[in-house]
Amino acid sequence: MKRILLMLTGLLLCGSVGAMEVAGVNLPDSVQVDAHTLVLNGAGIRSKWFFKVYVGALYLPQRQSSAEAIIAYEHEHRMVLHMLRGLSSKRLYGAFSEAMELNRTPAEMAAMDAQLKQMKQIFDAVDEVKEGDVITLDYLPDSGTRIGVNGTARGTIAGMEFNRALLEIWLGRKPVQEDMKKGLLGG
Template sequence: MKKILLMVGLLLSWNASALEVAGVQLADKVQLGTANLLLNGAGVRTKFFFKIYVGALYLPQKQTSGEVIIADEREHRMALHILHELSSEKFSSGFNEAIRSNHTPAELAALDAQLKQMAQIFEAMKEIRPGDVVTLDYLPGIGTQIGVNGKTFGSVPGAAFNRALLDIWIGSKPVQEDLKKELLGG
């Protein structure tokens, strides 16, 4: 009987530490290359009353400053747990719109090749369905690997490109303020 109670207690404590957002169960930790990453925060991206995705930010250590996270060039993951079906064109245009709103024309010109490469990767995905998990994994020396459900669709080189991606969610002009707050552990 004591063993059963101990097992029940362990299971309950495990479930209590796991985070669930909008019905999506999020891992507390993920492995990226040789790095162990911790869930920094997570929240829901909405647009016109639609829940689009649950965004989850994984870092080597917890951090509450968007500026510090964006400047850090260690491994990290932004995971998008899709809640609403999207074509690759809508997905790509949403990213481009958010990046444009955070950068000057000169900065955008410097990122032009990477933005085109990202668009090609998104085009290869075709359609993103509810339940899919899009990962944006930053690996120093490689760049940002973009994948869906564990399958890598391509990589975009450069730390500057990855900083532009992070600006979407935790920069000075995020796509959604409450999502930024949640990703930063708020």
Template sequence: MKNRIALFALLLSLSAGAAEIGGVKVDDAAKVGGQDLVLNGGGIRVKFGIAKVYVAALYAAQKSKDGDAVVNAATPRRISLTMLRNVNADDLHESLMDGLKENSSEAEMAALAPKIKEMNAIFAAVKEVKEKDVVLLDFLPGKGTQITVRGQVKDVIAGDDFSRALMRIWLGRKPVSSDLKKGMLGG
């Protein structure tokens, strides 16, 4: 009986601290830039109505249902993307570019051009993200966006402007998916 109780307690402790979104376990908390963050929400990115691409999870200093407040926060944030299928670098770049263009003015896109080029170089070097790979976009106020792929930090792209532009892909006026935005904002 003691062994069963111990096993149940162990299983319970292993499942504590994780949520499940679309069959993918995501942590309830993260640490970015030395700050503890909470899982704000998440969802599945579906393309063409049928193709599940990734599970996105948003972490923030405190829970919020206000996308603009999260985008403009002066605290660290994270978007975690757990891939549900293989995606090559060109397709990933094209998808991110579409989201940036939808949520940025021409002047903003022109100002972000060198940073977008840096991001493209990072994903071109990765070549492909595969099913179950995790891409972390850590937003570090005053520093920029740290991109981590498969547990390896690839680079930090300087500038809060770039961080805000990237976050608007999911949380902006024209997000990649309104259902995904709603889920990431805890809806």
């Protein structure tokens, strides 16, 4: 009887290991992106100065601890940002484009000019994100990076290279925050 209770307790604990709470944000252990089930790879908090800006979580088809492999991976994935502060579209776009520039050459950024303009248009249409809003960046190989806000798709930007540049914001050689990179990689 004691053995059965121990086994049941172990099974119950294993079922909840994947779910995570970060800065008061509950992150499910898996999400559904179209027909694909993705698992939580890791999460972290983006801070700027002394302010918590958002909780970021990375979902992949299977767990991965190599940033290079995740960036090169050409399968479905989701980066989700749970906003802890409000930001105007101008500040949001500025933060994304500046962070992309950290890991890309001017020529590489110029090659993505059309995609960057499209991202700016999407963020401008959103106008601002508020505390509690959720931004999703879903990569779907057949169509590109679908940007959503609070469950509503706002636009899709074609190209794997653009998505790699987005992932480099958090996982690149020069991530926006080293401890966030570690968290997204499951550390």
